[in-house]
Amino acid sequence: MDENNPVEFYKKLKEQLTETSKWPSNYLYKFIVETETDKIDRINTIFDNMGAVIDLKKSKNGKxxxxxxxxxxxxxDEVIAKYKEVGAIEGVISL
Structure with missing residues (x-):
């Protein structure tokens, strides 16, 4: 994400999602977080009760x-709203 201009980033993302997908749609999010934190639980809470399938995979060294x-x-808009919610968690990298 362009941290210098998040408004422009999300505007462009919305355009791309509108052009490339039919809605409603199944969307795949990918994030990287430090393993030994509560951040994974916080991400799980954001997607709780939505029927989300969550897959966790530790890095080779487990960090x-x-x-x-x-x-x-x-x-x-729903995709972007979730990115913003997760983005509020410090140290989470969105891919």
């Missing part, structure tokens, strides 16, 4: 965890 989340969403 980081890849969090993949597949979830059905109604629109690009």
């Amino acid at each position: 980081y965890t890849s969090v993949s989340i597949r979830v059905d969403l109604a629109s690009p």
Whole structure:
């Protein structure tokens, strides 16, 4: 994400999602977080009760965890809203 201009980043993302997907759609999020923190639980809470499938995979040395989340969403706006919620968690890297 362009941290210098998040408004422009999300505007461009919305355009891309609108052009490349039919909505509602199944969307895949990918995040990287430090393993030994409460951040994974916080991410899980954001996607709780949405029917999301969450897959965790630790890095080779176990310091980081890849969090993949597949979830059905109604629109690009919903995708962006979830990115913003997760983005509020310090230290989470969105891929």
